[in-house]
Amino acid sequence: MTLTATLLLVTLIGTLPAPDLVDDLDQAGDAEFVGRQLVVCWTADGVLAHVTDVEQSQGMTRVTGRDGSFVIGEGKMIEQYAGGVRYLEMAPTSEWRLWDGYAVQDGNSVTGLRESRTVEVRQGSSLRAKFVLDATTAAPLTTEVYQGNGSLYRYSTFLEFDARGDDDMVDMDSMPEPDYRETASAATVPQSAGHYWAADSYVAPGGVQVFFTDGLFRFSVFEVSRKSDGGGLAKLGTVDIGGNGGYHRAYTPGAVSVFWRTPDLAYVLVGDLPPDHLVEVLADLPTPSRPALLKRAWRWAFG
Amino acid sequence: MHLEDRLSAYLDSELDATQQRQAEEHLVECAECRTELSSVAEVRDQLRSLPVVEVRAGTFEDVAEVVPLRRARFRPMAAAAAVAALVVGVGFGVAGNQSVPLQLNQVVEQHVARASSDPGFNVLQVQAVANR
Amino acid sequence: MASNEAIPTWEQVATDYGRVIYNFAYRLTGNRDDASDLAQEVLVRVRRGLATYRPGSFEGWLWRITRNAFLDEVRRKQRRPTTELPAEDRSALVTSPTPDDVLAETRLSDEMQAALLNLPYEFREAVVMCDVVGLTYQEIADAAEVPVGTVRSRIHRGRLMLRDALEAG
Numbered sequence: 337m338t339l340t341a342t343l344l345l346v347t348l349i350g351t352l353p354a355p356d357l358v359d360d361l362d363q364a365g366d367a368e369f370v371g372r373q374l375v376v377c378w379t380a381d382g383v384l385a386h387v388t389d390v391e392q393s394q395g396m397t398r399v400t401g402r403d404g405s406f407v408i409g410e411g412k413m414i415e416q417y418a419g420g421v422r423y424l425e426m427a428p429t430s431e432w433r434l435w436d437g438y439a440v441q442d443g444n445s446v447t448g449l450r451e452s453r454t455v456e457v458r459q460g461s462s463l464r465a466k467f468v469l470d471a472t473t474a475a476p477l478t479t480e481v482y483q484g485n486g487s488l489y490r491y492s493t494f495l496e497f498d499a500r501g502d503d504d505m506v507d508m509d510s511m512p513e514p515d516y517r518e519t520a521s522a523a524t525v526p527q528s529a530g531h532y533w534a535a536d537s538y539v540a541p542g543g544v545q546v547f548f549t550d551g552l553f554r555f556s557v558f559e560v561s562r563k564s565d566g567g568g569l570a571k572l573g574t575v576d577i578g579g580n581g582g583y584h585r586a587y588t589p590g591a592v593s594v595f596w597r598t599p600d601l602a603y604v605l606v607g608d609l610p611p612d613h614l615v616e617v618l619a620d621l622p623t624p625s626r627p628a629l630l631k632r633a634w635r636w637a638f639g
Numbered sequence: 640m641h642l643e644d645r646l647s648a649y650l651d652s653e654l655d656a657t658q659q660r661q662a663e664e665h666l667v668e669c670a671e672c673r674t675e676l677s678s679v680a681e682v683r684d685q686l687r688s689l690p691v692v693e694v695r696a697g698t699f700e701d702v703a704e705v706v707p708l709r710r711a712r713f714r715p716m717a718a719a720a721a722v723a724a725l726v727v728g729v730g731f732g733v734a735g736n737q738s739v740p741l742q743l744n745q746v747v748e749q750h751v752a753r754a755s756s757d758p759g760f761n762v763l764q765v766q767a768v769a770n771r
Numbered sequence: 772m773a774s775n776e777a778i779p780t781w782e783q784v785a786t787d788y789g790r791v792i793y794n795f796a797y798r799l800t801g802n803r804d805d806a807s808d809l810a811q812e813v814l815v816r817v818r819r820g821l822a823t824y825r826p827g828s829f830e831g832w833l834w835r836i837t838r839n840a841f842l843d844e845v846r847r848k849q850r851r852p853t854t855e856l857p858a859e860d861r862s863a864l865v866t867s868p869t870p871d872d873v874l875a876e877t878r879l880s881d882e883m884q885a886a887l888l889n890l891p892y893e894f895r896e897a898v899v900m901c902d903v904v905g906l907t908y909q910e911i912a913d914a915a916e917v918p919v920g921t922v923r924s925r926i927h928r929g930r931l932m933l934r935d936a937l938e939a940g
C-alpha cells in the first residue's frame with residue numbers, strides 16, 4: 337500500500353462514520369424486547385429522572401405511562417389512552433445520515449445486565465455519546481450523552497430487559513384513519529442551525545414543523561403564531577440561552593422544550609439535543625426580541 | 640457496600656462532583672442499587688407531579704388586604720404547572736383572550752413521530768413523550 | 772453579600788410564597804381547612820417577624836417559621852391529620868380534559884397523599900420540603916434545625932417508605 341493510500345485510509349477512518357453504526361441502528365430497530373428503562377437527565381433546572389415500561393416489536397416501540405401508552409415507529413405515533421386513540425402519520429421522510437463531524441468507534445465487550453459491547457461517538461476530541469448495545473439484538477441497553485465540556489447530560493439504562501417480542505402491540509385493523517401530516521415549508525426557519533440540517537418540513541397544528549437532525553440527535557422547530565400561548569411554557573419565566581434572553585424552557589428527562597417570540601411569530605423547539613448544541617442551534621434561529629432588550633442595549637451603549 | 644441515601648442525594652444533585660462520579664461508577668456495576676434508584680426516582684417523580692392545590696379564596700383576607708395570589712416562584716410548582724400543561728395540553732391564556740392555545744403534547748408527539756422514521760434507537764426517542 | 776438582600780414586605784411574601792406554603796401545609800395535613808389555618812398563621816407570624824428580621828437566609832427563616840407554626844398548630848388542635856380528601860377538593864384537582872384522565876390523576880394523588888400522611892412526621896416533612904416545596908438539603912436542614920446528613924437520610928428513607936406503602940396499596 338502506498339503512503340498516500342494509507343494516509344487517505346487513515347483520514348477516512350477518522351472522519352467517516354464506521355459502517356457498523358448503520359448496521360447497529362438497523363438491527364436495533366428490528367430488535368424485539370420487553371423492558372423497564374430508567375432515564376436520568378442533568379438539566380439546568382436540576383436532575384430529572386423517570387422510569388418507564390418499554391417494549392419493541394415489529395419495528396414499533398411502545399412506552400407505557402400512567403395515563404396510557406404511546407407507540408412509535410416508521411413515522412407513525414399512536415397514543416392510546418382511556419378516552420380514545422390519537423394516530424399521527426408523517427409524509428415520507430428524507431434519508432437518515434450521520435453528520436461527518438462525528439467519529440464512531442467500537443469499544444469493548446462488557447457484561448452487565450446482558451452480554452454486550454460498547455460503541456462510542458466522538459465529536460472532535462470529546463466523547464459525545466456512548467452506547468452499550470446488547471450483543472445479540474443491538475438494542476441500546478445503556479446510553480450516555482455528554483455535553484461538550486465532558487459532563488454527563490443524559491443517562492438511560494434498562495433495569496430489566498427480556499429479549500422477546502409482543503405480537504399484539506397494536507391492532508392496526510381497529511385503528512381509525514391516521515391524522516396525516518403533509519410536507520410544508522416554513523417562512524422564517526433556516527435550512528441549517530449549528531451543525532444540524534433541516535431534513536423535512538410538515539404541516540403542524542397552528543403552523544409548520546421543521547425537523548432538524550445531525551443523525552445522532554434531533555429536534556423540531558415549530559413556527560407558530562405570535563399569539564400562541566406556548567402551551568404553558570410562557571408561564572415559566574424567561575431564561576438566557578447563549579447571551580439572548582426571552583426564552584422559556586422546560587425539561588423532561590427525555591427532551592428539552594423551548595418557546596420564544598419575535599415581533600412577528602413564535603417558535604417552539606422540542607428535541608433531545610444536548611445543551612451546548614442547543615446554544616449553537618438557537619444562535620442560528622430567529623432570536624427572541626422584546627422591547628426591554630433594546631432598552632438594555634441602549635443603556636449599555638450610552639450609559 | 641451500597642449507595643443507600645446517596646441515591647436520593649444523587650437524584651437531587653446534592654452530591655459533589657467526586658461523589659457523583661463514584662455513584663455513577665457504582666451504579667454501572669450494581670444491579671441492586673440500580674433497582675433502588677429506579678424506585679426512588681419513581682416515587683420522587685410522583686411526588687413532584689402532585690397537582691398544585693389552589694389557595695382557597697379569602698385565606699389571607701383575615702390577615703389583611705392582600706394582592707391576589709399569583710403563581711409561586713418555586714421550581715417544582717412551576718414545573719408542575721408545565722407538566723400539567725404537557726399532560727393535558729391545556730392552553731394558559733397569557734396574552735389576553737386573543738391568545739392561541741398551543742397543545743404542547745401534540746407538538747412533542749409530532750416531533751417524535753417524525754423522529755421514529757430514522758433507523759433504530761426508537762427506544763430513546765419515545766422517552767420524549769413518555770415522561771410527562 | 773447577604774446585606775444586599777432586600778427584605779420583602781409581608782404582602783410580597785403572601786404573593787410569592789402563599790401558594791407554596793399552602794401546598795406544603797396541604798401535603799402535610801391532607802386537609803384544606805388545616806392548610807388554610809396554617810397558611811394564615813404563618814403569614815401572621817411573618818408579618819410580626821419581618822420587623823425584627825435581619826438579612827440572612829430568608830428561605831431558612833421563612834421555612835423555620837412555617838415548620839414551627841405547623842408543629843404548634845398540630846399541638847394546639849391535638850388531633851391527627853385526616854386522610855380524608857374533602858369532596859370540594861376533587862374539583863380543585865381537575866386539570867385534565869377527559870374524565871378518565873381526571874380519575875387517574877386523582878386516584879394517583881390520593882394514594883400518594885394517603886401514603887404521605889402515614890409517614891412519621893420527620894420523614895413526611897423532609898420529603899414534602901424537598902419534592903413539593905423544592906428546598907435544597909441545606910435549606911431543609913436550616914428549617915428543621917438538624918444536620919444535612921440527617922436530612923439526606925430522612926428524604927431517602929421517606930421515599931423508600933412511600934414506595935413500600937404504594938406497592939402494598
